[in-house]
Every structure is written in C-alpha cells, then in structure tokens.
Amino acid sequence: MITVVANLKGGSGKSTVVFNLALWLQMKGQPVVAYDLDPQQTLMDVAEVRREEGYAPALQVYPPRESLLEDLNYHPKNVHVLVDVGAANIDAMKQAIKTSDQIIIPVPPSQPDVWATQRFMDIVEDATGGQYPKMRAFVNRADTHCAVRESDDTEDAIKQIANIDLISNRLFQRTIFRRSLSEGMAVFEMSKRSKATDEFNTFAGSVFPELA
C-alpha cells in the first residue's frame, strides 16, 4: 500500500508525520519502507540520526531515482510504502500521487494553509486526471488553547474541499514533535504516556484503521 503525505506549503508537518507513522507501523509488526522525494532530505537525515544512535528498528529510506514509478510499485502489496514529498520537486510529487493508494494531507490551522490545500488539489487533478486516490486531511499543529478557533475554522474549510475527507483527530502543537525529528525517535518511543503520544496513536489508528 502506497501512502503519500503531502501538501504544497512548507512546514505543515509532512516529514514529522511520515517518520512517526513509519515507526508506528513497524511497532505494529508491519513491513515499511519510506521514500524521501524532497531535496531537503529531512526524512533521510532523521533516519540517519536514528541509525547513528542505534535505535531499533532502523527506518529504510530511499531517495528518488529516474525509475521512481517502478521503484514505488516494486514492493509487495503487504509492504507499507510511505512517501514524503516537497514542493521543490513537483515532478516527483506528481508521480507519487499518480501511483498512490492514499494521500494524507497535514494542514496547519491558518488561512494560507487552507488556500495551499485547495491549490494542492489542482496538482492532484493534474497528476491523476481526476482518478483520485483516497484523500484525507487533518489539522496538524493545532493550538492547545481551546479559546483559539482557527482549528475549528480550518476543519470547516477542509470539509468544503471536494474529494477530501477530514480526519477529525487533530495533532496539537507539542514540543515533543520537534524533539522527535532532532533525536530520531518517534513521540511514542520518547514518552509512553504523554498527550502527544495519545493523540498520535489515535491519529495513526485513523490513517490505518485495520491496525488500530
């Protein structure tokens, strides 16, 4: 199964989500490979940190090659292929989208991020000719203060976008997600009992309900 984590805007949390989802799937005993199609190579870097630190299991991350489409489809169906993309390589993003089974779209709670998500749909249309994979969006970096309404507004806006379903499990703005990337560990590895871990586990269970 090929899962692409994508959005047009930088910093929405794509690499963070791919990294944590990949380790969550491995924790569930699932075979996983990841592709880092972003020239920034954040996912490659964090997997390298993890390897250097000797944390198990390691995460296998591949860079894009000329044969990207064949590479993505080379893996047996039971292998979870997770793909991190970046706007700096739109060609690779489109190829991954074209061959994906599902797209997961992190959307920070702001109007520019909603606009970027709407524009992202043009890219998906272009890549697939309207033969859409399953597409779901969720609010990432939600404000923990309940008086702030942006996350509600952003979810309302997501519901208005055609062909995208809302995952109503938000990931909140939590420092541990930043540490996750710098330390090469998943949030649930760093802290078994934290709000971020509970939120992430619930979210991951929504992305892969058969493993919840």
Ligand SMILES: Nc1ncnc2c1ncn2[C@@H]1O[C@H](COP(=O)(O)OP(=O)(O)OP(=O)(O)O)[C@@H](O)[C@H]1O
């Ligand atoms: N829920 C969260 N809470 C706190 N920090 C977060 C959260 N999600 C992501 N971050 C942090 O925000 C920053 C950007 O996240 P990340 O690199 O995953 O985004 P990205 O979409 O991959 O960015 P880019 O487009 O530059 O590749 C990182 O420092 C990351 O640790």
Ligand SMILES: [Mg+2]
């Ligand atoms: Mg990234």
